[in-house]
Amino acid sequence: MSRILKKHAEAALRQAAIKNNNKGRSMTADAITKTAECSYKIVELFCLFVEKSYPKTGRGSRLHEHHVENTFNKMYIAMREFIDINEGDEEE
Numbered sequence: 001m002s003r004i005l006k007k008h009a010e011a012a013l014r015q016a017a018i019k020n021n022n023k024g025r026s027m028t029a030d031a032i033t034k035t036a037e038c039s040y041k042i043v044e045l046f047c048l049f050v051e052k053s054y055p056k057t058g059r060g061s062r063l064h065e066h067h068v069e070n071t072f073n074k075m076y077i078a079m080r081e082f083i084d085i086n087e088g089d090e091e092e
Contacts, residue, residue, distance in 0.1 A: 005036065
């Protein structure tokens with residue numbers, strides 16, 4: 001697998017447009033396809049972050065739901081801070 005489903009990518013793009021007060025955003029099929037591919041790369045990166053955040057073997061090495069949630073919170077905060085800091089950089 002090298003991408004998420006296009007219907008999920010499109011739904012996420014449309015939801016992001018709504019959150020950004022741009023409900024009528026026009027998007028091409030190529031943009032949706034590229035979003036699906038790039039989104040999967042972020043999922044892979046997140047999974048690698050989860051894997052590297054906990055011991056490989058021995059006591060405490062079993063991955064639990066709260067491990068994933070804790071790692072998600074760290075990554076989510078970092079991404080939100082990046083977006084908030086750079087919010088004005090890409091305005092045209």
